[in-house]
Amino acid sequence: MNAAFMQPSRLATLKQLQCNIFQTSYNPQSLRTGAKYFRARLRGPSMMAYYPKTFDIAQITRQYRDLEIVNEDEEERFQDVLERKRRGKGAPKKAKSAADSRRLGKKR
Amino acid sequence: MPCARVIRDIKARKGVGANEIARRAYLMVARNQTLPTQVRLHAQMQLNTFGRYTRPTTVNNRCHETGRGRGVISEFGLSRFQFRIKALRGELPGVHKASW
Incomplete structure (x- = not known):
């Protein structure tokens, strides 16, 4: 029998039955169900694995404090800062008020 | 030490990974036309509360x-x-x- 001669209501029933048999959802108005957000694979894990792992001494010294690993670059930097402070070339004191501050007192 | 933009990108990647499932759930509700409008609107409002670095589009290779x-x-x-x-x-x- 040609589908063109079938009544729309009968076609709908047929479709419904078809969905029932093949276990697909019957959605005659083609409404969006948001199923695609569940169907799509999760992209987070592959995104987090993009950059290759780098060897970070600072992180390892932080992680294993009891091993007392010496980060030589950091020690050197620290010594330089101390030396600079001794010569009066350290960072200025934090401003307590707007009047002390060089930036906040300015008119902009 | 990677440059600041890479650090920002790593932050975005971590944020996306941590919030992906919750975001997907809200997206599913918000885009679902079979649910009542009030529920969908509420889900959309919840989606808007997520931070900038939880959206996958902020990640840049x-x-x-x-x-x-x-x-x-x-x-x-x-x-x-x-x-x-x-x-x-x-x-x-x-x-x-x-x-x-």
């Missing part, structure tokens, strides 16, 4: 070596110039300069 954000060859994760340098040095297996 950058060069592993230099952190450059443009001209990155995705197969190697390197910017075009770093790719050339490494290829000529023979550090990329199977890649050699074309000659015919």
Whole structure:
């Protein structure tokens, strides 16, 4: 029998039955169900694995404090800062008020 | 120490990974036309409360070596110039300069 001669209501029933048999959802108005957000694979894990792992001494010294690993670059930097402070070339004191501050007192 | 843009990108990647499932659930509710409008609106409001670095579109594949954000060859994760340098040095297996 040609589908063109079938009544729309009968076609709908047929479709419904078809969905029932093949276990697909019957959605005659083609409404969006948001199923695609569940169907799509999760992209987070592959995104987090993009950059290759780098060897970070600072992180390892932080992680294993009891091993007392010496980060030589950091020690050197620290010594330089101390030396600079001794010569009066350290960072200025934090401003307590707007009047002390060089930036906040300015008119902009 | 990677450059600031790479650090920002790593932050975005972590944020996306941590919030992906919750975001997907809200997206599903908000885009579902079979649910009542009030529920969908509420889900959309919840989606808007997520931070900037939880959206996958804020993630940008950058060069592993230099952190450059443009001209990155995705197969190697390197910017075009770093790719050339490494290829000529023979550090990329199977890649050699074309000659015919």
